[in-house]
Amino acid sequence: MKTQVAIIGGGPSGLLLSLLLQKAGIDSVVLERQTKEHVLGRIRAGVLEQGLVGLMRDVGVADRLDKEGILHDGTVLSYGEDRLRIDFREHTGTPVVVYGQTEVTRDLYDARDRLGMDTVFEVEDVTLHDLDSDAPSVSFTKGGDTVRIDCDFVAGCDGFHGVSRKSIPASVLREYERVYPFGWLGILSETPPIHEELIYANSDRGFALCSMRNPMLSRYYVQCSLSDKVEDWSDEAFWDELKRRIPSVDAANLVTGPSIEKSIAPLRSYVCEPMRWGRLFLCGDAAHIVPPTGAKGLNSAAADVHYLNEALRDHYLNGSDAGIDSYSARALARVWKVERFSWWMTSLLHRFPDQNDFDLKMQQAELAFLRESDAARSALATNYVGLPY
Numbered sequence: 001m002k003t004q005v006a007i008i009g010g011g012p013s014g015l016l017l018s019l020l021l022q023k024a025g026i027d028s029v030v031l032e033r034q035t036k037e038h039v040l041g042r043i044r045a046g047v048l049e050q051g052l053v054g055l056m057r058d059v060g061v062a063d064r065l066d067k068e069g070i071l072h073d074g075t076v077l078s079y080g081e082d083r084l085r086i087d088f089r090e091h092t093g094t095p096v097v098v099y100g101q102t103e104v105t106r107d108l109y110d111a112r113d114r115l116g117m118d119t120v121f122e123v124e125d126v127t128l129h130d131l132d133s134d135a136p137s138v139s140f141t142k143g144g145d146t147v148r149i150d151c152d153f154v155a156g157c158d159g160f161h162g163v164s165r166k167s168i169p170a171s172v173l174r175e176y177e178r179v180y181p182f183g184w185l186g187i188l189s190e191t192p193p194i195h196e197e198l199i200y201a202n203s204d205r206g207f208a209l210c211s212m213r214n215p216m217l218s219r220y221y222v223q224c225s226l227s228d229k230v231e232d233w234s235d236e237a238f239w240d241e242l243k244r245r246i247p248s249v250d251a252a253n254l255v256t257g258p259s260i261e262k263s264i265a266p267l268r269s270y271v272c273e274p275m276r277w278g279r280l281f282l283c284g285d286a287a288h289i290v291p292p293t294g295a296k297g298l299n300s301a302a303a304d305v306h307y308l309n310e311a312l313r314d315h316y317l318n319g320s321d322a323g324i325d326s327y328s329a330r331a332l333a334r335v336w337k338v339e340r341f342s343w344w345m346t347s348l349l350h351r352f353p354d355q356n357d358f359d360l361k362m363q364q365a366e367l368a369f370l371r372e373s374d375a376a377r378s379a380l381a382t383n384y385v386g387l388p389y
């Protein structure tokens with residue numbers, strides 16, 4: 001096989017990139033390790049920045065998003081019984097859009113199907129070759145056959161556990177990481193959301209988040225121990241714990257019901273540098289991970305895709321490699337600011353096992369400052385709605 005850009009990974013980064021390239025007349029092939037059903041079944045992010053919404057519109061896949069996405073003009077932070085609303089529209093003029101990653105991924109696959117773009121699912125043993133030459137290639141096996149794709153470039157959109165990042169020599173790759181000493185236990189339930197906006201709660205029992213996907217689908221999380229197992233948590237135990245972590249005025253509005261999904265995610269901050277090596281570019285979770293506090297994972301993947309699309313368009317349409325040469329630096333400049341914000345939100349809102357009274361006072365002082373300072377609320381809103389590309 002032959003293509004211009006071989007895209008490893010059929011998650012949101014790879015799919016969005018493929019559609020942007022297609023629009024520019026650049027040919028690509030997407031390789032995905034899982035089945036389509038598996039990819040579409042993953043419950044992940046749910047809050048979209050305008051940058052991602054704009055990219056979805058660019059590739060003509062935003063009809064459902066524009067119809068069903070819920071605009072949020074603000075969010076609530078709480079500490080015990082104290083509530084503080086951050087008004088995004090007042091501070092930035094911009095809302096965020098609540099629309100599930102599952103729906104984003106479905107819309108992207110549907111558009112690719114309409115355009116007759118092929119995804120090769122259930123590929124195994126994906127291996128990247130000659131990335132530091134002018135003639136890279138990708139090989140994989142499928143149904144016992146080995147296939148090779150010759151290409152100009154490889155886009156590593158294969159998430160944190162993919163092969164792309166591991167193809168960069170250890171002597172080149174620098175990794176920066178913080179692993180947090182807790183996880184998030186999340187449930188999805190077909191119940192109306194507790195509140196019209198998200199509630200990020202810091203309580204003496206730990207963090208909780210009240211989120212949603214649509215008017216009849218709620219997503220709730222509680223901070224949990226890394227040793228907890230999903231089976232340890234009955235639905236009743238989850239609802240009881242959630243109620244105890246949020247202000248009583250909100251707890252009174254909680255509608256409970258059976259969970260239709262329940263999972264535990266560990267929290268991690270991670271960045272690798274560089275995000276380009278030879279003819280390989282990393283996008284999204286393949287290059288960086290944020291803890292979900294602040295809803296930045298999917299959104300920062302979209303920013304990388306934007307930079308890479310611009311770089312490849314410049315190469316193919318304008319004969320300039322300036323975008324390719326600056327891709328890693330441009331992407332990382334934004335990534336690090338997003339990492340800072342996600343780390344800060346996580347530090348502000350969680351209870352850490354080794355936290356002492358001084359640390360708790362620091363959290364309280366941060367929240368008091370947010371309450372009193374227009375500039376502090378503005379900084380939070382600016383980061384939450386998304387830094388510009």
Ligand SMILES: Cc1cc2nc3c(=O)[nH]c(=O)nc-3n(C[C@H](O)[C@H](O)[C@H](O)COP(=O)(O)OP(=O)(O)OC[C@H]3O[C@@H](n4cnc5c(N)ncnc54)[C@H](O)[C@@H]3O)c2cc1C
Pocket residue numbers: 008009010011012013014031032033034039043044045046047101123126157158159160161162163265283284285286292294295296297298299301
């Ligand atoms: C459990 C969980 C919960 C999350 N919750 C949130 C949230 O609430 N808010 C938020 O903002 N973000 C959240 N995130 C982060 C967000 O989902 C990711 O940032 C986003 O999915 C990144 O998209 P991506 O396309 O870069 O990577 P992925 O979505 O990981 O897609 C990578 C794709 O590559 C495929 N792949 C892997 N290896 C190979 C290979 N060798 N060959 C071919 N294909 C391969 C994978 O199967 C996958 O389909 C969550 C992530 C996880 C894991």
